[in-house]
Amino acid sequence: MPSSRLTFDAWEGTYAPRMDHLRHSAVRDLFAAVSRPNVIGLSGGSPDISSLPLDEVAECARSMILEEGPKALQYGGSDGRIQMREIVCEMLAENGIDVSPDEMILLAGSQMGLDFLGRAFLQPGDTIICEGPTYLGALQAFSAYEPNIVCVEMDQDGMRMDLLEETLERLGPRGAKFIYTIPNFQNPTGVTLSLERRRRLIELSHEYEIPLVEDDPYGRLRYEGEHVPPMKSMDPSVIYLGTTSKIFAPGLRLAWMVAPKPMLAHVNLCLQGAGLCVSSLSQVMAEYYFTRTDWKATLEKIKDVYHERRDAMLDALAESFGPEVEWSWPKGGFFVWLTLPPYFDTDQMMSVALERGVAYVPGRNCFPDGRGKSSMRLAFCYEKPEKIREAIARLSDVVSDRMDLYRAFLAAGALPEPEPSAQIGAHHDAPKTLFVRNGR
């Protein structure tokens, strides 16, 4: 019997092959770096919760234990508490989604829903369709099931339906297991899918018999423009995901999936296998928060905070970058997508950026196939406006230095003259209209 500690992996070679496909989270890897003093983090998508009324939340927490303790502390059913599901139904009704609590299942975070979608639908090699770029957590969740992920390019109105249709034609009916989209203020681009395209997307999903997954964490965080109805409000067969993370607190890990009942039965089975049920404590906490505080007034305050930060970032970008840099103009949510000239590698640039005190998510993490090399995701949700301005100034310095260096090399003949195609990049062509240069 060995008494010494293992310092190597004694089980190397016994893990399942799927482990080789699991993606590391760049955001996680960055957390350590970002916690260094002087680094301003534009990498993480953590909501700002400093506007929450802690006194009221504390009172909710106290009363829920006194009044509902035996239930808040006990196991619950695998669908989630009926009280919480009814609250969510009311919220959804405000967005035109008319569902009953038995068409909903509660989850410990919407990413758990993505994992269960993978589990319910995917065999290794199955095809799924996402936006390109897409949410890196979704890529992580799906990657455990070893799918073939096809990314459809976006422009300023979201996923391009002409390209989607080409893809679907190529794959044929039921040629993909599902289409995954974040229609509102997409992560990572901040772009919103237009109403016209939402309608077309629903048509295509029926024409090709492919389930449509609508992930909507940011839908209530619009800072300008008109609300666009969710696809779930137009088509009951849509699988819809929502969460408390951005309208209350991510620390609860509480989200929901709304879907046709037969599909939900599959998800319920996954849920039972994976963990029996969602934390009752979190559910009751959310029930109290959404019924005993003026959460909508709080949310308005929080939106004002994000709005100001978005403006700070967009202003700073316009001040700091020249016409060779492009970025998106989000009307809500948390993120701006920024693309540098094609000779940039934002992975490689990261160490220098961290040294100068700014962190971002390198764009390659938002694609399954190595694209996104010269792009990055910038989050404006977490840092204060003055910090955001400072962070963009630092980023601009890093970028300028690299550009100067590149031009010097070019002038010295140390680099081949860039060809037009290389300078724009094939992956760069299509989503060009996604970006603004120096303003809207």
Place this chain on the structure above:
Amino acid sequence: MPSSRLTFDAWEGTYAPRMDHLRHSAVRDLFAAVSRPNVIGLSGGSPDISSLPLDEVAECARSMILEEGPKALQYGGSDGRIQMREIVCEMLAENGIDVSPDEMILLAGSQMGLDFLGRAFLQPGDTIICEGPTYLGALQAFSAYEPNIVCVEMDQDGMRMDLLEETLERLGPRGAKFIYTIPNFQNPTGVTLSLERRRRLIELSHEYEIPLVEDDPYGRLRYEGEHVPPMKSMDPSVIYLGTTSKIFAPGLRLAWMVAPKPMLAHVNLCLQGAGLCVSSLSQVMAEYYFTRTDWKATLEKIKDVYHERRDAMLDALAESFGPEVEWSWPKGGFFVWLTLPPYFDTDQMMSVALERGVAYVPGRNCFPDGRGKSSMRLAFCYEKPEKIREAIARLSDVVSDRMDLYRAFLAAGALPEPEPSAQIGAHHDAPKTLFVRNGR
């Protein structure tokens, strides 16, 4: 675009094949029945939380939001909070397990750990080894990965090492992906693995290079006899699972896995893909409970409650059943395993039992292969002693009626004479010493 609700499963045929292997939870299916008035539930393993000091817990809940709100409500790291991991390290040290927080990862329930073990190790067709019978939630969790589950029979000292060795010899080195055991007050039998067998099990796991998974939810719930050291305290390569569910509150969904670091890195990847992190709210709630209340004094009270209920069940069984019925004698935990004569089918009997007002878990749910037909799991953790006595009396009536009917049929020549082998049953022979007849 369809406007009517779907009433059938439009996606039938598009689900992954693994969904056909996912097991329904009998316990879940029973919940609806058990919630009927007049049914006494001996089916569920819900801890009794009525002894928790709700005033103190409410004060913990209030202060944690006021003092740690910005952290309790925010995302956390995927390993879990260092504060919580340090508290768990102290608890484990009391059981001789000497680990540091970086050898631990927090989970939303230990079943999530079982799911991740499946994910990290299992390809369809891989073999794993469990006790027979075993925890039905483990069978559910593993079944998603389509393994070949080999169950090794038990006696009153737990998994039989002679049979395990036979199995391992047959499978060869690394012939199974892991061995899963619940050594203390096993679910569903209540049996504890002896110290001698723990040592042997560790030896065998090294000899055959097969990871050993020690699931220990009930270790602190011993009502008589001497504590047996966990295998993790004897061998650092053991993968150890623990939970707050039975020492505080299952509503938190908070558990831990302790394992060699390279293995934990794999689990961390799974965790990132499946949901980013465990509820910060639950972690901080537990931290406050375990540091600001006299939780050990509370646990002693809770143990007294369970002890009394166990005695009530064992007494009632001895009073109600004749020598043809056998059951286990748990020294801790939640469960008694009861076996009826082999002509019983506890699945079929369930509807009659529910009609008479008593619920149990049919034994077949605790095997992967159809065994356990004439057995059942009885939980004494949740109902009060007088209810337990009444429930056993009802169960005894149901059983007597069936026995009378069987004898009447037999006397009338309507059934073939039972052969000895059929009466005992092959699956019934080996674990015979697991049971007591009319007392210890």
